[in-house]
Amino acid sequence: MVVWSRIRKDFPVxxxxxxxxxxxxxxxxxxxxxxxxxxxxxxYYYKYLGACGGAGRSTHSLGAETSLLxxxxxxxxxxxxxxxxxxxxxxxxxxxxxxxxxxATIPLTKDENVVTTTLEHHSGMLPFYxxxxxxxxxxxxxxxxxxxxxxxxxxxxxxDDKTKIVSFVHASNLTGSVAPLEEVVxxxxxxxxxxxxxxxxxxxHQKLDVRAIDVDFSVISIHKAVGPTGIGVLYGKYExxxxxxxxxxxxxxxxxxxxxxxxxxxxxxxxxxxxxxxxQNYGGILGAGxxxxxxxxxxxxxxxxxxxxxxxxxxxxxLELDKxxxxxxxxxxxxxxxxxxxxxxxxxxxxxxVEYFNELLPQHKILMRGGNMCVHPFQYQIGINPRKxxxxxxxxxxxxxxxxxxxIFLGELENFAKVID
Amino acid sequence: xxxxxxxxxxxxxxxxxxxxxxxTKEILAMTDLFPDLCVGCSSGGDVILAxxxxxxxxxxxxxxxxxxxxxxxxxxx
Numbered sequence: 123m124v125v126w127s128r129i130r131k132d133f134p135v136x137x138x139x140x141x142x143x144x145x146x147x148x149x150x151x152x153x154x155x156x157x158x159x160x161x162x163x164x165x166y167y168y169k170y171l172g173a174c175g176g177a178g179r180s181t182h183s184l185g186a187e188t189s190l191l192x193x194x195x196x197x198x199x200x201x202x203x204x205x206x207x208x209x210x211x212x213x214x215x216x217x218x219x220x221x222x223x224x225x226a227t228i229p230l231t232k233d234e235n236v237v238t239t240t241l242e243h244h245s246g247m248l249p250f251y252x253x254x255x256x257x258x259x260x261x262x263x264x265x266x267x268x269x270x271x272x273x274x275x276x277x278x279x280x281x282d283d284k285t286k287i288v289s290f291v292h293a294s295n296l297t298g299s300v301a302p303l304e305e306v307v308x309x310x311x312x313x314x315x316x317x318x319x320x321x322x323x324x325x326x327h328q329k330l331d332v333r334a335i336d337v338d339f340s341v342i343s344i345h346k347a348v349g350p351t352g353i354g355v356l357y358g359k360y361e362x363x364x365x366x367x368x369x370x371x372x373x374x375x376x377x378x379x380x381x382x383x384x385x386x387x388x389x390x391x392x393x394x395x396x397x398x399x400x401x402q403n404y405g406g407i408l409g410a411g412x413x414x415x416x417x418x419x420x421x422x423x424x425x426x427x428x429x430x431x432x433x434x435x436x437x438x439x440x441l442e443l444d445k446x447x448x449x450x451x452x453x454x455x456x457x458x459x460x461x462x463x464x465x466x467x468x469x470x471x472x473x474x475x476v477e478y479f480n481e482l483l484p485q486h487k488i489l490m491r492g493g494n495m496c497v498h499p500f501q502y503q504i505g506i507n508p509r510k511x512x513x514x515x516x517x518x519x520x521x522x523x524x525x526x527x528x529x530i531f532l533g534e535l536e537n538f539a540k541v542i543d
Numbered sequence: 544x545x546x547x548x549x550x551x552x553x554x555x556x557x558x559x560x561x562x563x564x565x566x567t568k569e570i571l572a573m574t575d576l577f578p579d580l581c582v583g584c585s586s587g588g589d590v591i592l593a594x595x596x597x598x599x600x601x602x603x604x605x606x607x608x609x610x611x612x613x614x615x616x617x618x619x620x
Contacts, residue, residue: 471568473591474611482607493586508585511571543609 124424126524132157132416133522146488146527151295151323151460151495151518154348156413163412164350167191167405175404176374176395188404195411196394199355202414203321203340204331210363212356212394213402213410217322218245220341220356221289223369223397224318225249230286232258237280237315238289240503241266241297244496246289246320259286268504270297270450274305285315287338293324296497296516297450298433298457300324307336316362322346326520327429327458329422332357344406348521349413353406356397363393370399425521429459432519432528436461439532445539449504449514460518462495464506469543472513478538488531491516547582551593554581559603559616566610567591 130136133155136145147155167188174180175188196208205211214220226249230236236250240263254261262280266272281288288310293300303319310317318339321330325340326347332340340357344350358366368375368390375396380387390396417425434454440446440463449462464472476492492515494501494508506512517531557580558573559565565573570590574581583589594614597603604615 469568469609470611471566471571471587473571473587474567477591477612478607493584493588498585509575511568511574511585511587513586541607541609542611 124420124428126428126521129157129420130522130524132159134158136522140487143483143485143487146486146523146530148488148490148517148519148523148527148531150520150523151346151458151516152491153351154326154346154520155522156350156409157348157416159416160349160409160412164405164409167408171404174401176398176402179374179401191411192402192404192407195407195414198411198414198418202330202418203325203342203355203357204333205357206333207360209393210357210360212358212363212397213407214341214354214356215352215403216345216354217320217341217343218249218354220339220354221245221318221320222249223356224287224339224358224366225253225289226369227366228253228287228316230254230257230259234284234286235260235262235282236287236289237262237264237277237285237310239264239266239272239291240499241270241272241294241299241301241497242289242291242499243295243320243322244498245322246291247499250287250289263499265503266297266299266500269452270294270299270500271456272301272306274302274309277306277309281309281313281315283313285310285313287316287318289318289320291320291323292330292340293321293327293458294450294497295323295460296462296495296500296514298460298462298518299450300328300456300458303337304335307338311336323458326417328426338362344410344413347413348416350406350409353403353410355410358393360393363397368396368399370397372399374401375399420521428521429519430454431525432459432523433457433461435525435528436517436519436531439528440535443532443536443539446535458518459520459523460516462514462516464512464514465539465542467543471511472515475515475538479534483534486530486534488517488534491518548589548593550580551583551589552597554583555590555594555597555603555614556616559614564613564615566608567612567614568610570594570614 173184200208264276316338319337321340322343325342342355344353377389437454446463472492479488493513571587
């Protein structure tokens with residue numbers, strides 16, 4: 123049994139008073155807080171190693187240990203998402219970089235198309251928009267329903283034998299809705315189309331099993347999974363990674379660069395190393411391994427169960443006030459533990475809501491994000507106009523939050539509703 | 544300070560010179576009038592951050608009302 127109060131103590135950010143107030147951190151969909159165990163892993167690298175790791179680099183003791191620990195971290199991520207082999211795990215800066223790597227390197231011709239959705243984070247959409255613009259390929263958009271869910275029939279309509287790849291958000295950072303990825307993979311594969319799932323908002327919250335889903339590529343931002351900033355993961359089926367060209371070249375991706383007759387001939391390493399040019403973020407990689415260990419120790423099922431309780435209480439509480447419009451499905455079981463909302467009265471801008479909770483409460487700072495969450499197309503689709511400064515407020519929770527915090531938030535939200543026009 | 548942040552500061556000042564005082568909602572609805580200055584994300588966070596810095600410097604005042612925050616460019620500045 124998980125003692126959640128003990129978990130919370132691993133996050134010293136929450137054990138401080140900031141400007142004399144206690145913190146309620148509801149912005150984990152942007153950035154998860156980091157437990158001591160993660161910094162300790164990073165500190166170990168910076169304090170005791172600090173050396174080069176990676177393919178063909180320094181073989182002295184510090185370099186060897188750095189290489190060993192980074193490969194152990196790769197193995198941990200392999201197990202975390204149930205990939206077949208660590209050779210399928212590529213270190214990136216974040217999910218955005220993983221999406222860009224695939225968008226930039228997937229073979230794509232003018233007569234082929236790419237399918238994505240209106241609910242994508244800009245990172246899941248713009249790399250493919252850019253590539254399609256360059257190749258003259260068609261970018262097809264599946265519209266999410268108003269509540270952020272999808273009808274698989276809409277994918278049947280858009281995906282055809284000319285579809286090269288489908289870029290699909292597994293759990294939305296705006297609506298919290300969890301999408302029917304398995305169904306989309308099935309439809310895509312019937313047409314020999316590949317699927318890349320944006321798991322930035324899914325993998326930290328529920329068990330991601332890339333083999334069970336049979337997804338071709340997946341991207342994760344470790345900073346949303348209690349890990350450090352600046353480190354992410356691109357998963358790809360090995361045979362696909364072997365075929366793909368690289369996005370960056372240079373050191374660490376090379377078996378040899380032969381010089382003969384005034385010409386060079388590079389010979390590249392196999393995946394994953396051919397995608398990891400230059401010295402890597404070793405401290406971040408060790409932190410990523412510690413983050414995965416931390417979540418695995420708690421258990422992804424336990425995390426999911428806790429978040430379902432949060433999701434229910436938060437959703438039902440905001441709904442009950444009847445003063446706020448809520449994005450996403452009304453069934454808490456279809457969501458992760460986040461609720462995006464805006465006042466029905468429309469008299470107050472989302473930035474004001476965020477600032478009110480950040481600055482004006484007597485005892486707490488409730489930290490949320492306001493804006494369009496990098497999902498502008500969907501908001502235009504449902505009638506929220508970012509160009510007019512319209513947006514939403516997002517409360518997103520994670521393993522260190524408590525039911526008591528939700529109660530405080532709901533109480534303050536009720537007070538807030540009374541002080542606006 | 545990067546040019547980007549400088550421009551966000553100039554953005555909120557330019558808006559308040561046109562309409563003073565103004566609510567956050569009014570300010571963000573006017574960013575289209577100054578496309579060269581108001582270059583941040585349309586959600587308006589950059590403008591609000593710039594405004595908060597100007598409050599700290601005593602250039603602006605900000606007061607909570609039933610319509611959200613009202614921003615006031617202090618005339619002695």
